[in-house]
Amino acid sequence: MSGEGECVLQPNAEAPGRARRFLAARxxxxxxxxxxxxxxxxxxxxxxxxHGDGPVAVHxxxxxxxxxxxxxxxxxxxxxxxxxxxxxxxxxxxxLALVACLACDWGVRPLPxxxxxxxxxxxx
Numbered sequence: 159m160s161g162e163g164e165c166v167l168q169p170n171a172e173a174p175g176r177a178r179r180f181l182a183a184r185x186x187x188x189x190x191x192x193x194x195x196x197x198x199x200x201x202x203x204x205x206x207x208x209h210g211d212g213p214v215a216v217h218x219x220x221x222x223x224x225x226x227x228x229x230x231x232x233x234x235x236x237x238x239x240x241x242x243x244x245x246x247x248x249x250x251x252x253x254l255a256l257v258a259c260l261a262c263d264w265g266v267r268p269l270p271x272x273x274x275x276x277x278x279x280x281x282x
Contacts, residue, residue: 164217169207169233177203177216177231184218185227194260195227195280201253202231202276210235211273226262227280234273238266 165180167173178196185192199216206214210233217230239254257264262281268274 163219164215167203167214167216169210169212169214171207173207173214174200174203177214180216181218181229188220188227190227192227192280195229198257198260198278198280199229199231201257202229202278205239205253205276206231206233206235209237209239221279228277229280230275230277232269232273232275236272236274238268238274239276 163180163184165177167176177199181195181199185195199218203214203216212234215230215232217232219228219230220226221228257278260280261278264276264278266274266276
């Protein structure tokens with residue numbers, strides 16, 4: 159299992175859907191079906207659109223060590239995403255909690271020229 163791909167998206171309301179279609183196509187090329195991956199990429203891209211800056215790049219590849227797919231979402235924003243405490247009355251703010259539950263691992267790393275990459279590894 160190898161190969162990788164990247165998709166650059168404009169930061170607008172269409173970006174999460176385009177990211178889901180991109181991810182589903184990549185997974186299909188690898189013979190994988192993972193609905194959790196579509197939820198993960200949708201949440202990460204939505205965060206990048208709402209809280210990031212500039213275009214959003216989605217990079218999908220398979221980890222050479224274990225073959226599991228990794229989703230990376232890059233944006234130019236300086237802020238770092240955090241899992242918010244549970245608030246049953248809130249109408250948003252659950253995206254990263256979903257990512258943390260669905261992914262076998264996830265995190266954020268700053269980029270040398272500014273911005274960040276938020277990543278998640280799918281457990282399939």
